[in-house]
Amino acid sequence: FISKHLNKKEKKKRMGVITCETNTISSIPPAKLFKASVLDADILIPKILPQAIKNVEILHGDGGVGTIKLITFGDGSQFKNMKQRVDGVDKENYTYNYTIIEGDALMDVLESISYKIKIEPYENGGSICKNTSTYHTKGDVQIKEEDIKAGKEKAIGLFKAIEAYLLANPDAY
Numbered sequence: 001f002i003s004k005h006l007n008k009k010e011k012k013k014r015m016g017v018i019t020c021e022t023n024t025i026s027s028i029p030p031a032k033l034f035k036a037s038v039l040d041a042d043i044l045i046p047k048i049l050p051q052a053i054k055n056v057e058i059l060h061g062d063g064g065v066g067t068i069k070l071i072t073f074g075d076g077s078q079f080k081n082m083k084q085r086v087d088g089v090d091k092e093n094y095t096y097n098y099t100i101i102e103g104d105a106l107m108d109v110l111e112s113i114s115y116k117i118k119i120e121p122y123e124n125g126g127s128i129c130k131n132t133s134t135y136h137t138k139g140d141v142q143i144k145e146e147d148i149k150a151g152k153e154k155a156i157g158l159f160k161a162i163e164a165y166l167l168a169n170p171d172a173y
Contacts, residue, residue: 016111016137022152026163027126030119032173034094037129037162038117040173042069045158048165051076052158064089071103079105087114094119109143111136113151129159 026033036044042056051074061067067086073079082103089096100106100113114134122128133152135143166173 016140018135018137018143018148020133020135020148020152022131022133022156024129024131024156024159025122025126026129026159027124028163028166029125030094030121030127032166033127033129033163034091034096034119036166036173037119037159038089038094038096039091041162044162044165046074049158049161050074052154053077059083061086068101073105079103082106107147109138109141111138131155 028036042058045053046055054072054074057070057072059068059070063086065086065088069084069086070081071084072081080103082100082105085099085101087097087099096115096117098115100110100115106113113136116132116134118130119127120130133148133155135148137143
């Protein structure tokens, strides 16, 4: 299977805001990848990576815009939990936006982290997953480059685990 990680070294630093873009290529078609990695992620990730995420509980909402979720990390994580808010879901255009609004994953230095995900068709029926992460710091706190890199690597690891699951279970979606 084909899985490449393309990293745009484009980082914008403005008064407490750092933006990073990551593009990941997959051999999985966009509709299948979006369903597994976005629409069904709350069920699928705890099933295939319980050491990373133990469970996801909806505290408010129906899964659409405005929904608040409590994510409890697994025993393999240095964090306990976080709350995230769904900011946008477009099933036809394979886009999903959400914000981490609370929890120890913010490391007491971040107000929030916003994510914009867009999955587009790519070569040979595959996909390219474009992810923009925006870190909103508290005041003029500086975020360590290695913390951002570690977060990106964990996100890519989750993505690759979902991709591997889909390749190993082609009839699952």
